[in-house]
Amino acid sequence: xxxxxxxxxxxxxLGKGLDVGTANLVxxxxxxxxxxxxxxxxxxxxxxxxxxxxxxxxxxxxxSYASYNKLFLVLGQASYEFANIMGRxxxxxxxxxxxxxxxxxxxxxxxxxxxxxLGAPQQEGEPLCFSIPAAPVDSTLNIEYHKGxxxxxxxxxxxxxxxxxxxMAVVYSELAQDxxxxxxASFGGGMVNVCVAYKSMPAVSFSITRCGDWxxxxxxxxxxxxxxxxxGLRERGVNxxxxxNREEExxxxxxxxxxxxVVSTLREHLMASDLGLDFPSAIPLVCAGGTALAQGxxxxxxxxxxxxxxxxxxxxxRVSPHPLDATAxxxxxxxxxxSPGAEK
Amino acid sequence: xxxxxxxxxxxGLHVGDxxxxxxxxxxxxxxVDSLPALMAIVxxxxxxxxxxxxxxxxxSGDALLVGASAxxxxxxxxxxxxxxxxxxxxxxxxxxxxxxxxxxxxxxGPAPTPGHPCVIAEPAPAIGFTREPLFHAAVLxxxxxxxxxxxxxxxxxxxxxxxxxxxxxxxxLGFSCDDHFVQGCLSCRxxxxxxxxxxPGGGWVDEQVAMAxxxxxxxxxxxxxxxxxxxxxxxxxxxxxxxxxxxxVQRMWKRLNKFLEEQGPPLFxxxxxxxxxxxxxxxxDFGDLLLREARGTGFCVPIRSxxxxxxxxxxxxxxCLEVARRLDAEVRPGRVA
Numbered sequence: 001x002x003x004x005x006x007x008x009x010x011x012x013x014l015g016k017g018l019d020v021g022t023a024n025l026v027x028x029x030x031x032x033x034x035x036x037x038x039x040x041x042x043x044x045x046x047x048x049x050x051x052x053x054x055x056x057x058x059x060x061x062x063x064s065y066a067s068y069n070k071l072f073l074v075l076g077q078a079s080y081e082f083a084n085i086m087g088r089x090x091x092x093x094x095x096x097x098x099x100x101x102x103x104x105x106x107x108x109x110x111x112x113x114x115x116x117x118l119g120a121p122q123q124e125g126e127p128l129c130f131s132i133p134a135a136p137v138d139s140t141l142n143i144e145y146h147k148g149x150x151x152x153x154x155x156x157x158x159x160x161x162x163x164x165x166x167x168m169a170v171v172y173s174e175l176a177q178d179x180x181x182x183x184x185a186s187f188g189g190g191m192v193n194v195c196v197a198y199k200s201m202p203a204v205s206f207s208i209t210r211c212g213d214w215x216x217x218x219x220x221x222x223x224x225x226x227x228x229x230x231x232g233l234r235e236r237g238v239n240x241x242x243x244x245n246r247e248e249e250x251x252x253x254x255x256x257x258x259x260x261x262v263v264s265t266l267r268e269h270l271m272a273s274d275l276g277l278d279f280p281s282a283i284p285l286v287c288a289g290g291t292a293l294a295q296g297x298x299x300x301x302x303x304x305x306x307x308x309x310x311x312x313x314x315x316x317x318r319v320s321p322h323p324l325d326a327t328a329x330x331x332x333x334x335x336x337x338x339s340p341g342a343e344k
Numbered sequence: 345x346x347x348x349x350x351x352x353x354x355x356g357l358h359v360g361d362x363x364x365x366x367x368x369x370x371x372x373x374x375x376v377d378s379l380p381a382l383m384a385i386v387x388x389x390x391x392x393x394x395x396x397x398x399x400x401x402x403x404s405g406d407a408l409l410v411g412a413s414a415x416x417x418x419x420x421x422x423x424x425x426x427x428x429x430x431x432x433x434x435x436x437x438x439x440x441x442x443x444x445x446x447x448x449x450x451x452x453g454p455a456p457t458p459g460h461p462c463v464i465a466e467p468a469p470a471i472g473f474t475r476e477p478l479f480h481a482a483v484l485x486x487x488x489x490x491x492x493x494x495x496x497x498x499x500x501x502x503x504x505x506x507x508x509x510x511x512x513x514x515x516x517l518g519f520s521c522d523d524h525f526v527q528g529c530l531s532c533r534x535x536x537x538x539x540x541x542x543x544p545g546g547g548w549v550d551e552q553v554a555m556a557x558x559x560x561x562x563x564x565x566x567x568x569x570x571x572x573x574x575x576x577x578x579x580x581x582x583x584x585x586x587x588x589x590x591x592x593v594q595r596m597w598k599r600l601n602k603f604l605e606e607q608g609p610p611l612f613x614x615x616x617x618x619x620x621x622x623x624x625x626x627x628x629d630f631g632d633l634l635l636r637e638a639r640g641t642g643f644c645v646p647i648r649s650x651x652x653x654x655x656x657x658x659x660x661x662x663x664c665l666e667v668a669r670r671l672d673a674e675v676r677p678g679r680v681a
Binding site (some may be wrong): 010021048051052053054056057060061063078081082084085086087225229232233236 | 496498515530532533534535537538567604607608609611612613614667670671673
């Protein structure tokens with residue numbers, strides 16, 4: 001479906017970061033002004049019935065679509081808008097943090113979306129760091145196939161691709177002022193990724209195969225609505241400490257359940273490990289990812305840590321100021337260190 | 345009938361219960377022509393020596409006057425009939441089918457180029473009742489094809505949404521209400537989201553008011569069309585129109601709400617605008633009545649405003665033309681829709 005992107009003459013600093021999320025794909029790169037620039041796309045698609053007029057309208061509205069295998073697929077953010085209005089479910093290219101094995105159309109669409117969000121490399125072999133999940137603690141999912149597909153795909157696009165743990169990417173992005181020491185947690189669509197790091201070295205990394213999608217599916221079932229609609233309600237903004245109606249109540253219940261599960265899993269993991277982690281001072285926990293956007297999220301996480309009796313001294317729990325982009329930004333930090341001329 | 349006007353970029357066709365509308369581009373403007381969807385069955389002798397003798401068409405031994413001629417020849421004894429029954433052609437009235445064919449020939453004229461797009465308004469899927477529009481649609485498409493056009497269809501509500509939002513930049517709930525049905529379409533950036541038609545149409549209000557006041561339906565319709573502000577009735581008759589209009593609107597929102605709740609209500613980040621069109625003049629505050637009752641009945645889609653187009657009766661045909669223009673641009677690269 002897609003050909004390798006053509007390379008251009010480099011005009012900006014080399015290196016890109018790519019957050020390969022179940023819900024969103026985010027590319028962080030160096031903008032013309034030297035600041036970090038971002039491109040984001042929903043990692044979703046929707047098959048629609050098509051006629052000549054609808055195709056004309058999609059062209060006119062500059063909606064991304066692809067015609068593939070006798071199907072007409074609306075790609076990215078527009079698929080969410082249409083699904084919510086048509087009362088349908090979007091289709092996902094990824095599931096629980098990995099390329100979907102359930103949907104035969106997922107991989108070709110995934111390639112298209114990646115190419116769209118990434119753009120062409122400035123030069124052949126431009127360094128690109130992309131996020132992968134850490135090994136899950138509650139599933140037998142193996143990430144090797146996912147990682148292998150991505151490396152092959154990104155290299156074919158003309159990049160030199162490196163994989164880093166999503167939780168570690170959050171540490172790179174958010175904990176520079178803390179000497180890259182603390183806990184980075186990415187609450188995405190399909191997974192929670194956690195990394196405990198000491199001076200930029202990952203000490204403990206793991207993932208949990210439930211997150212935003214799990215909330216949407218369960219809240220949707222409880223309310224008798226589609227998961228895509230539950231997602232739409234959640235993304236409109238919910239205060240999980242003070243839900244305003246029955247729908248927000250259901251969403252808040254599953255949020256609290258998820259957070260409790262993550263905190264207890266982290267505690268169990270640290271207690272069970274024989275690393276004997278002992279930090280010289282209290283460490284911060286930074287939460288990122290779209291699921292962390294809910295109002296009251298950090299407070300509920302802090303409450304759960306208090307309840308659980310966490311084995312490490314915590315200085316603070318905070319949500320990244322740019323939760324949707326933190327992983328991509330962290331990947332860019334990692335890519336910078338791999339660019340020609342960078343200090344190794 | 346006057347000379348046929350021909351413009352580029354397709355035509356839009358709306359065959360309503362009372363009138364037939366054809367929309368075309370005329371330079372920068374849209375030009376809409378219409379004729380009454382009416383025929384008069386006359387004895388040939390009665391037409392002899394009258395101005396309408398030359399305008400008669402023969403069908404199975406009868407003389408027919410169609411469209412404007414059927415209205416103009418009001419002094420001649422005749423059986424006058426509408427061509428349509430509840431928004432469609434009746435399979436049991438071949439004379440009506442014949443008359444409709446003649447009217448379309450007059451209104452459309454031959455296609456300026458073979459395969460010129462002609463987009464015809466068609467009914468949306470029905471909620472809670474059965475309607476089979478296939479015969480009606482096939483007859484219309486056959487006539488249009490015979491004239492050299494390439495016919496295709498668009499649902500009435502969708503046509504209204506496009507007529508009032510030609511750039512399709514916003515989400516819009518378009519309604520087309522005639523005597524028998526309310527048709528609607530929730531359009532998301534020009535793409536059809538939800539599409540439906542419901543009974544009854546606005547004729548129900550006329551019927552109920554006529555029964556309540558014991559006056560003819562046509563008189564009620566005149567009262568309704570003269571009314572400037574429906575929410576401030578000026579007479580007992582206008583008060584009755586308000587009462588039954590409110591009941592009609594409440595019933596419509598409730599049924600539509602039930603339909604949307606059953607299939608999963610649409611979710612918008614912002615309230616949507618709505619537009620309400622129909623073949624008759626609408627009081628200037630009719631949108632306020634609709635909005636008030638939508639909120640009162642807890643309609644599941646948040647609506648910001650409801651307006652009526654300046655030229656409500658032509659909205660469906662103009663929307664069909666919007667579709668035709670885009671189809672024309674699709675099949676003929678280089679053209680701008």
